[in-house]
Amino acid sequence: ELKVEQNPLFLSMQEGKNYTIYCNYSTTSDRLYWYRQDPGKSLESLFVLLSNGAVKQEGRLMASLDTKARLSTLHITAAVHDLSATYFCAVGNSGNTPLVFGKGTRLSVIA
Amino acid sequence: GAVVSQHPSWVICKSGTSVKIECRSLDFQATTMFWYRQFPKQSLMLMATSNEGSKATYEQGVEKDKFLINHASLTLSTLTVTSAHPEDSSFYICSAAGTTSTDTQYFGPGTRLTVL
Numbered sequence: 001e002l003k004v005e006q007n008p009l010f011l012s013m014q015e016g017k018n019y020t021i022y023c024n025y026s027t028t029s030d031r032l033y034w035y036r037q038d039p040g041k042s043l044e045s046l047f048v049l050l051s052n053g054a055v056k057q058e059g060r061l062m063a064s065l066d067t068k069a070r071l072s073t074l075h076i077t078a079a080v081h082d083l084s085a086t087y088f089c090a091v092g093n094s095g096n097t098p099l100v101f102g103k104g105t106r107l108s109v110i111a
Numbered sequence: 112g113a114v115v116s117q118h119p120s121w122v123i124c125k126s127g128t129s130v131k132i133e134c135r136s137l138d139f140q141a142t143t144m145f146w147y148r149q150f151p152k153q154s155l156m157l158m159a160t161s162n163e164g165s166k167a168t169y170e171q172g173v174e175k176d177k178f179l180i181n182h183a184s185l186t187l188s189t190l191t192v193t194s195a196h197p198e199d200s201s202f203y204i205c206s207a208a209g210t211t212s213t214d215t216q217y218f219g220p221g222t223r224l225t226v227l
Binding site: 031035040041042043045048088090092096098099100101102103104106 | 142143145152153154155156157160204206208209215216217218219220221223
């Protein structure tokens, strides 16, 4: 059974600081996703990582994937308040198989 | 990108009534749709996998007679919560995958169900 673990589950960051969220998964999978969720909203897709060593960046967020270690990281650079949200990683195989989600990391960026 | 819609976006109903939630893929055909449930401050949990033209596959612990899923066309899946109770109050999110295995999943905006 595929399990996905995220840590930390809660993260309070000061503006301007850097931090990393970790996502471990238990069995080999084809793709790893990072999503953002704002309160009361659905998921916003951030990144899809498909291969070992994949690195993607968008603004202050950068995601990477190490399939050998079954680990993905979401790095936040110089945090700003607008990044406050819950971030989920999810793992799946082909597009028409369901995703298994981590528990989410609730990020709060404070001044 | 591909768009998935859900209707209604929120619904309040009395205990014992049934509620139908629609999930539509607006600009692509979805062979497979997934229904997830998210309780407050928790993650998404898969309820069932819906394949067009066949019976849905339910996850362990999800009552198929309570959560009726119909996927009658390549662009529409419906979830009916029958005889709803307050503990069914949740955020229901669907996702849709295209017809090829390389396609990604696209999530709908979610439906917030409150059962009084």
